[in-house]
Structure formats: structure tokens, C-alpha cells
Amino acid sequence: MEKDKKQKNRRERGEFDLKPIADDATFRFSCHPGISCFNACCHEIDVVLTPFDVLRLKKKLGIRSDEFLVKYTTMQTYKDSEIPLLKLTVKDEKRRQCIFLGEEGCSMYECRPTVCRNYPTGVATQDPTAGQSAQPFFIIEEDMCQGHFEGQNWSIPEWKANQGVAELDELNKPWLEMIPRLKSLRLKDDKDQKLNIFIMVSFDQDTFRSFVFESSFLERFEVSQATADLIRKDDDELLKFGFKWLEFVLFGEGPIRPRKH
Ligand code: SF4
Ligand code: SF4
Numbered sequence: 001m002e003k004d005k006k007q008k009n010r011r012e013r014g015e016f017d018l019k020p021i022a023d024d025a026t027f028r029f030s031c032h033p034g035i036s037c038f039n040a041c042c043h044e045i046d047v048v049l050t051p052f053d054v055l056r057l058k059k060k061l062g063i064r065s066d067e068f069l070v071k072y073t074t075m076q077t078y079k080d081s082e083i084p085l086l087k088l089t090v091k092d093e094k095r096r097q098c099i100f101l102g103e104e105g106c107s108m109y110e111c112r113p114t115v116c117r118n119y120p121t122g123v124a125t126q127d128p129t130a131g132q133s134a135q136p137f138f139i140i141e142e143d144m145c146q147g148h149f150e151g152q153n154w155s156i157p158e159w160k161a162n163q164g165v166a167e168l169d170e171l172n173k174p175w176l177e178m179i180p181r182l183k184s185l186r187l188k189d190d191k192d193q194k195l196n197i198f199i200m201v202s203f204d205q206d207t208f209r210s211f212v213f214e215s216s217f218l219e220r221f222e223v224s225q226a227t228a229d230l231i232r233k234d235d236d237e238l239l240k241f242g243f244k245w246l247e248f249v250l251f252g253e254g255p256i257r258p259r260k261h
Contacts, residue, residue: 023137027139027154042098045090047116049073054205073088073203175202178247178250185250194250201239205242
């Protein structure tokens with residue numbers, strides 16, 4: 001009991017044992033509904049969302065992205081920066097249970113966010129304000145998690161494949177690569193406007209859809225008919241297109257350019 005309380009306090013203070021893991025190393029782990037600590041990790045938690053997490057979750061819920069953002073998320077910034085950080089909200093400020101935690105466990109298990117799939121692994125470069133690490137992955141060890149004492153040995157790629165993270169990593173990659181570069185916008189006068197566009201494209205995909213198809217966007221930017229048809233019918237493609245357009249808006253780079261009149 002005392003140990004549980006201590007661990008809870010460590011979690012509240014954001015203190016974990018983070019053990020760097022080499023590329024060719026393995027870790028032992030198993031997580032399943034019968035385990036004594038089932039769902040303990042869904043309390044006192046910060047679930048940071050990627051754009052494709054938001055897209056999957058709002059689709060599963062059958063709601064628009066703007067409604068999803070209001071009902072289920074909270075927008076913060078990375079420490080000592082103005083880089084937006086979107087997190088799932090919590091149900092109970094005291095116990096800080098994830099909004100999607102139900103009686104039977106995660107109510108969104110099939111489309112649970114990337115950070116939940118990765119657990120107990122983490123990426124050292126997830127914080128864009130931190131420097132590069134020679135050892136990019138680490139294992140999160142918390143006393144309450146019994147999963148470290150069960151199951152088979154996994155390499156990081158094996159765990160990612162088992163948890164369905166590899167596809168999400170690939171889809172989010174161009175966006176994740178953009179995040180550390182947002183720091184360079186700090187001195188630009190039009191920073192706020194750029195950050196608002198970044199937030200719309202990244203997380204409010206239905207508003208971005210309206211922006212593309214219900215404004216003069218397609219007249220102003222060089223977008224082929226084939227691309228316009230593709231992004232009109234496919235939400236994943238629209239988001240991938242959005243990442244490319246962000247490269248232009250934020251850094252003046254990338255394949256999407258204004259039309260020459
Ligand atoms: S989304 Fe699901 S798995 Fe992730 S913290 Fe919430 S309840 Fe747990
Ligand atoms: S084994 Fe670890 S990850 Fe699985 S439910 Fe328990 S605390 Fe959570």
C-alpha cells in the first residue's frame with residue numbers, strides 16, 4: 001500500500017526510471033486483461049496526441065475534429081517553448097484518469113494513441129526542446145507495472161510491430177520531423193498565424209478540409225486534379241497533403257507552391 005502511494009506520488013511528479021535501450025537489445029514485457037495492475041497506467045497520465053491519433057480517434061467516435069478537440073483534449077505547450085502540445089483530457093482532476101478509461105479498460109483500444117501503444121517504450125527525442133540522444137529509445141519502468149516480470153523478450157521493432165505502431169510512425173514521420181524546427185519560428189512576426197495554421201492542419205482536419213475545398217485554396221496553390229480528387233475522398237491523404245503544405249507555410253519549402261498568375 002505504502003509502495004503504491006509512493007509510486008503514485010512519483011508518477012504525479014513525473015518521475016520514472018527511464019532505461020536507455022540499445023538498438024539490438026531486448027526487454028521482457030507482457031500486458032493483458034488478467035494482470036493485477038490492469039489499467040493502472042491509465043491514471044496520472046499525460047497522453048500526447050499525434051495528428052493521425054486524432055484522425056483515428058475522431059473517426060471511431062463519429063464526430064468532427066473540432067468537436068473532438070473541445071470534448072476530449074487540452075492544448076498545452078512544450079516546456080520553455082511555444083510549440084503546441086495536444087493531450088487527452090482527464091476525467092477526474094484528483095485521480096487524473098484518462099478520458100477513455102472505462103470499466104472494461106480502454107474504450108478506444110483499437111485506435112488507442114501512439115504513446116499508449118509504445119508503452120513501456122519511449123523515444124528520447126519526443127521532446128523537441130531536448131537535445132539529440134545517442135540512444136533514442138528507452139524503457140519506462142514504474143513500480144506498479146507488473147508487465148516487466150512476465151512474457152517474452154521484445155526488440156523495439158518487434159514491440160512496435162506487435163502494437164501496430166509502425167504504420168502510425170510512418171504516417172506521422174514528416175510531421176514529427178517538423179516539430180523541432182518550429183523553434184526557429186520564435187523570432188518571426190507572423191509566428192502566431194503560422195502556429196494557428198499548424199494547429200488547424202495537424203489536429204483540426206475537418207476545418208482544414210473546409211479550408212481546402214470551400215475557399216480559393218485550390219486556385220491559389222498548384223494542386224493537380226488527381227491530387228485534389230485523392231485528398232477529397234481520403235482523409236489520410238488529406239492529412240499527408242497538409243503536412244506538405246505546412247512545409248511551405250512554415251519554412252517556405254516543400255512541393256506545394258502558389259500558382260503563378
Ligand atoms: S487512451 Fe486508452 S490506453 Fe491510452 S491512457 Fe487512455 S484508456 Fe489508457
Ligand atoms: S502491465 Fe503495465 S502497461 Fe499493462 S496494464 Fe499493467 S501497468 Fe499498464
